[in-house]
Amino acid sequence: MSAPRPVPVPDVRSAPYWEAAARHTLVLARCGRCSAFALPPGVTCPHCHTTDPDFSYEQVSGRGTVRSWTVVRQSALPGLADEVPFALVDVELDEQAGLRMIGRLLDGPNSPLRVGDRVRVAFEDVAAGVSVPAFTLGEVAS
Known part of the structure; x- marks a missing residue:
């Protein structure tokens, strides 16, 4: 286990x-x-x-632009070893220039990413009553 x-x-x-x-x-x-x-x-x-x-x-809004990313292939943290590989994205949020947030890209580590791609916030439910902000590719539909 x-x-x-x-x-x-x-x-x-x-x-x-x-x-x-x-x-x-x-x-x-x-x-x-x-x-x-x-x-x-x-x-x-x-x-x-x-x-x-x-x-x-x-x-x-949770909308933003990808500034950079990395694919994590090894994890020393307990509980994440079974989840590698995964992508982490560095996002500049639309609300303010220079307002950056790092989160997991839920689209997967093999997603075609480029600097400037648009993302939107999503959430990972990691435990009962606990969710962590993450991102998905694309804009929110209006």
């Missing part, structure tokens, strides 16, 4: 992100001072450097 897949352990600052992910909704922290998104949110805003960012969480 293989080890269970690792799951996120939310802290006070990241709990709203993970609670929304469990509902298959992508939310990001927005600084209350400069209105920029921060991923992940820290003690200070990475944009305006305020030490009191008063972050609020807002739903975002």
Whole structure:
């Protein structure tokens, strides 16, 4: 029997992100001072450097553009050894220039990828009540 897949352990600052992910909704922290998104949110805003960012969480589209990717062929993490190979994509989200997120590409490691390809958020249910944002190729149908 293989080890269970690792799951996120939310802290006070990241709990709203993970609670929304469990509902298959992508939310990001927005600084209350400069209105920029921060991923992940820290003690200070990475944009305006305020030490009191008063972050609020807002739903975002989850659409973005592939900046780069890698195919993972070996995993030292328990619970992922049975899932290799898989592709991880580095995505710039549409909401803000330079707002990047890394996630698994659910289309598989052999998907034809190019820098600039469009992706949209999807979610992997990894345990009861726990979902992790990931990506799929293409745009969301309107």
